[in-house]
Amino acid sequence: MSERSIKPYDKPAGGWDSLKRSWQALRDEGVLTIGAGTMLRTNKVDGFDCPGCAWPDRNPNSTFEFCENGVKAVAAEITAHRVTREIFAMHTVSELAAHDDIWLEAQGRLTEPMRYDAASDRYVPIEWDAAFALIAQHLQALASPDQAAFYTSGRTSNEAAFLYQLFVREFGTNNLPDCSNLCHEASGVALTEQIGSGKGSVTLEDFEHADAIFVFGQNPGTNHPRMLGELRAAAKRGCRIVAVNPLRERGLERFAHPQSPRDMLTGSSTEIASRYFQPRIGGDLAMLIGICKLLIEADAIDHDFLNAHTLGLAELSASVRSSEWSEIEADSGLSRADIEAAAAIYRDSRATIFCWGMGITQHRRGVATIQMLMNLLLLRGNIGRPGAGPCPVRGHSNVQGDRTMGIYEKPTAEFLDRLGAEFDFAPPRAPGHDVVAAISAMHRGDIQVFIAMGGNFAAATPDTALTQAALRRCALTVHVSTKLNRSHLVHGREALILPCLGRTEVDRQASGAQSVSVEDSMSMVHLSSGMKAPASGHLLSEPAIVARMAAAALPQSRTPWLALIEDYDRIRARIARVIPGFEDFNARVRQPGGFHLAHPARQRQFPNAQAKALLLPHALIVDRGEQAQNPQLLQLMTLRSHDQYNTTIYGLDDRYRGVRGLRRVCFISSEDLARLGFKAGALVDLVSVWHDGERRVCGFTLVEYAIPAGCVASYYPETNPLVPLDHVAERAGTPASKSIPVRLVASAGDVRAS
Ligand SMILES: Nc1nc2c(c(=O)[nH]1)N[C@H]1C(S)=C(S)[C@@H](COP(=O)(O)OP(=O)(O)OC[C@H]3O[C@@H](n4cnc5c(=O)[nH]c(N)nc54)[C@H](O)[C@@H]3O)O[C@H]1N2
Ligand SMILES: Nc1nc2c(c(=O)[nH]1)N[C@H]1C(S)=C(S)[C@@H](COP(=O)(O)OP(=O)(O)OC[C@H]3O[C@@H](n4cnc5c(=O)[nH]c(N)nc54)[C@H](O)[C@@H]3O)O[C@H]1N2
Ligand SMILES: [Mo]
Numbered sequence: 001m002s003e004r005s006i007k008p009y010d011k012p013a014g015g016w017d018s019l020k021r022s023w024q025a026l027r028d029e030g031v032l033t034i035g036a037g038t039m040l041r042t043n044k045v046d047g048f049d050c051p052g053c054a055w056p057d058r059n060p061n062s063t064f065e066f067c068e069n070g071v072k073a074v075a076a077e078i079t080a081h082r083v084t085r086e087i088f089a090m091h092t093v094s095e096l097a098a099h100d101d102i103w104l105e106a107q108g109r110l111t112e113p114m115r116y117d118a119a120s121d122r123y124v125p126i127e128w129d130a131a132f133a134l135i136a137q138h139l140q141a142l143a144s145p146d147q148a149a150f151y152t153s154g155r156t157s158n159e160a161a162f163l164y165q166l167f168v169r170e171f172g173t174n175n176l177p178d179c180s181n182l183c184h185e186a187s188g189v190a191l192t193e194q195i196g197s198g199k200g201s202v203t204l205e206d207f208e209h210a211d212a213i214f215v216f217g218q219n220p221g222t223n224h225p226r227m228l229g230e231l232r233a234a235a236k237r238g239c240r241i242v243a244v245n246p247l248r249e250r251g252l253e254r255f256a257h258p259q260s261p262r263d264m265l266t267g268s269s270t271e272i273a274s275r276y277f278q279p280r281i282g283g284d285l286a287m288l289i290g291i292c293k294l295l296i297e298a299d300a301i302d303h304d305f306l307n308a309h310t311l312g313l314a315e316l317s318a319s320v321r322s323s324e325w326s327e328i329e330a331d332s333g334l335s336r337a338d339i340e341a342a343a344a345i346y347r348d349s350r351a352t353i354f355c356w357g358m359g360i361t362q363h364r365r366g367v368a369t370i371q372m373l374m375n376l377l378l379l380r381g382n383i384g385r386p387g388a389g390p391c392p393v394r395g396h397s398n399v400q401g402d403r404t405m406g407i408y409e410k411p412t413a414e415f416l417d418r419l420g421a422e423f424d425f426a427p428p429r430a431p432g433h434d435v436v437a438a439i440s441a442m443h444r445g446d447i448q449v450f451i452a453m454g455g456n457f458a459a460a461t462p463d464t465a466l467t468q469a470a471l472r473r474c475a476l477t478v479h480v481s482t483k484l485n486r487s488h489l490v491h492g493r494e495a496l497i498l499p500c501l502g503r504t505e506v507d508r509q510a511s512g513a514q515s516v517s518v519e520d521s522m523s524m525v526h527l528s529s530g531m532k533a534p535a536s537g538h539l540l541s542e543p544a545i546v547a548r549m550a551a552a553a554l555p556q557s558r559t560p561w562l563a564l565i566e567d568y569d570r571i572r573a574r575i576a577r578v579i580p581g582f583e584d585f586n587a588r589v590r591q592p593g594g595f596h597l598a599h600p601a602r603q604r605q606f607p608n609a610q611a612k613a614l615l616l617p618h619a620l621i622v623d624r625g626e627q628a629q630n631p632q633l634l635q636l637m638t639l640r641s642h643d644q645y646n647t648t649i650y651g652l653d654d655r656y657r658g659v660r661g662l663r664r665v666c667f668i669s670s671e672d673l674a675r676l677g678f679k680a681g682a683l684v685d686l687v688s689v690w691h692d693g694e695r696r697v698c699g700f701t702l703v704e705y706a707i708p709a710g711c712v713a714s715y716y717p718e719t720n721p722l723v724p725l726d727h728v729a730e731r732a733g734t735p736a737s738k739s740i741p742v743r744l745v746a747s748a749g750d751v752r753a754s
Pocket of ligand 2: 179481648
């Protein structure tokens with residue numbers, strides 16, 4: 001671990017530091033030599049899909065199709081370290097729980113199924129069949145299938161996801177909360193209503209044709225580093241890149257491509273964003289209303305497109321015309337001149353892409369903000385033509401595919417009809433619980449069995465104390481996982497850890513080695529084939545775990561569960577019959593690079609109820625009430641450091657933000673430091689202020705940073721105890737983890753920050 005230091009990073013993102021950190025990740029996992037070979041198979045036609053982010057692959061034939069953070073994700077999976085039964089025998093669960101998340105992760109890959117033994121407070125080995133029998137016994141004992149919830153994280157393959165949702169629905173519930181609920185749910189809700197599909201419409205090729213690319217609330221230098229390659233190429237050919245972010249993120253400013261010999265040998269780099277706007281946290285909606293107002297008042301809009309393809313111009317015009325500049329400026333935190341500059345870049349661009357991430361979705365008004373982004377695109381016909389369209393940048397490598405496969409608590413009637421017809425059963429029709437509702441239901445005792453296909457529910461979700469109490473109330477918790485994590489230690493009265501194969505590993509079934517498929521953020525579906533020997537001889541694949549669990553729990557099922565997993569082509573043949581767009585799946589997925597799922601908006605078709613794209617007004621609700629009354633209150637956004645993958649913490653550095661050796665930091669402006677009477681480097685507690693009381697996390701070091709006054713930032717998941725469970729995006733239920741009202745209190749005594 002590095003020495004603690006806080007010093008601005010003045011080099012471009014990428015560059016030699018990025019290569020150095022990649023090798024270090026492989027070395028730390030004890031796989032320096034095998035790791036290099038494995039990396040060369042990442043994102044290749046016959047290789048495996050990088051388990052990192054969902055950014056699409058540019059060229060599956062090039063030698064290098066990975067990035068620093070992809071290397072960390074792969075290294076974490078192919079690590080030489082193992083969690084054996086001896087480790088579980090040595091430590092009680094209470095002892096394991098006393099370790100931090102870095103230690104848990106560093107223990108390595110899980111190796112065999114384990115059952116919690118309350119008498120000894122230890123995990124003890126269990127045979128696979130006995131584990132499935134225990135799950136079956138619990139599920140069959142429930143008074144109603146709705147007393148179970150089945151979580152999915154976004155690494156799960158299409159094949160596993162399809163079988164899993166089928167199992168859950170044959171069992172009789174739609175309780176399928178997933179990580180999308182915590183992530184891009186607001187994008188899905190907003191876009192489905194407006195353009196009839198919850199997915200982005202652009203492809204990588206569009207990045208070659210855009211005149212302007214706006215990046216709202218997203219930090220690609222850390223979370224989608226391969227996206228910087230696209231932005232660099234676009235900037236080099238003269239495309240305007242505009243960043244909208246309260247923080248100055250290094251990766252949006254300058255980038256030296258680690259795979260460009262010229263950049264690396266000559267020390268050159270490329271300016272990414274030619275304009276960088278720093279609104280207040282949550283100020284994007286006001287900024288967008290301002291831009292819409294300018295375009296509409298100047299009549300700089302595409303009337304032909306609007307007449308032919310949209311509804312709602314009159315209402316949107318009336319709404320934005322009536323917005324006052326004083327309010328727009330106050331709420332956005334930007335001057336009218338800044339908003340005019342952004343509007344001018346947008347107006348002068350013939351084709352524009354809007355990208356966005358968690359800085360937009362994880363807000364109370366996330367849906368309204370995304371609809372305003374879409375309104376702005378529609379006003380100038382920026383959809384369904386080259387170089388233009390919405391681009392919500394997804395997180396997990398198959399989070400989009402899991403939704404396509406039916407992992408959704410509110411399935412459409414059409415989907416259920418097709419599923420029921422194919423598998424000869426009557427799917428449940430009532431909507432199920434999303435993540436937040438599932439936590440409440442567990443807390444009330446209404447959910448007794450919790451099963452997770454990947455992820456780290458106990459750490460990733462809001463309101464940590466409440467969530468963990470909820471998990472502990474369950475009769476049974478089950479985690480299908482690759483690595484040890486917090487969720488295994490916050491368990492129900494009975495608990496199972498079921499270890500599975502990762503993306504990089506050979507998945508051998510009765511008919512031979514299998515491939516799985518995934519869908520990236522731009523709707524490309526392609527195969528992923530592992531090639532490493534499994535981390536242990538006792539691992540099962542995710543599809544096999546689902547099928548064997550279903551076979552045990554659903555003795556009456558007419559689905560040939562065990563035959564389906566003998567050859568995953570059989571699963572894909574079923575997917576082809578149930579899910580539109582997957583016709584001839586087995587053949588098309590074997591084309592090099594896979595196939596693109598049609599997005600109707602690319603043809604300017606909008607399959608919502610009105611069959612038109614909708615312009616939807618959203619008033620500025622100036623909601624500075626509490627902050628105005630209580631000048632001590634700040635808005636906290638919880639975000640990712642450069643050395644983590646969600647709840648997996650690789651190290652304590654956040655290189656581009658100049659932080660080394662610690663994670664409990666709070667970025668704050670010099671104005672707020674002076675106003676509140678704190679010095680940079682001081683230790684504070686963060687206290688969130690909510691209607692039902694205060695929540696506190698302790699020992700955060702203040703770091704002076706270029707962030708607007710009134711706004712502060714800290715890392716997730718350490719700050720999740722501060723996020724109230726009922727603080728969510730309206731209509732989407734996404735926890736509003738980017739806008740938590742907090743005050744700072746000097747830490748008592750000598751709390752050591754870590
Ligand atoms: N290496 C790595 N890669 C990852 C992940 C990871 O943890 N590590 N996670 C994956 C997942 S699941 C996801 S969803 C994505 C997440 O990728 P991002 O969406 O980039 O996620 P965050 O780190 O949460 O960063 C959000 C950004 O939004 C900005 N922001 C916060 N509030 C506001 C606001 O009100 N307005 C604006 N304009 N900006 C705001 C923050 O300053 C920050 O730059 O990355 C995926 N890829
Ligand atoms: N405060 C705050 N909270 C947030 C966010 C935020 O920005 N701020 N972001 C939210 C977002 S966008 C997301 S997506 C969620 C993420 O929430 P989750 O998806 O639940 O969490 P991860 O940390 O991605 O899950 C990591 C675990 O997945 C397991 N795993 C890894 N690979 C595999 C695999 O191939 N198969 C299986 N079965 N298991 C595997 C490992 O055991 C690992 O410990 O967190 C959300 N929570
Ligand atoms: Mo995510």
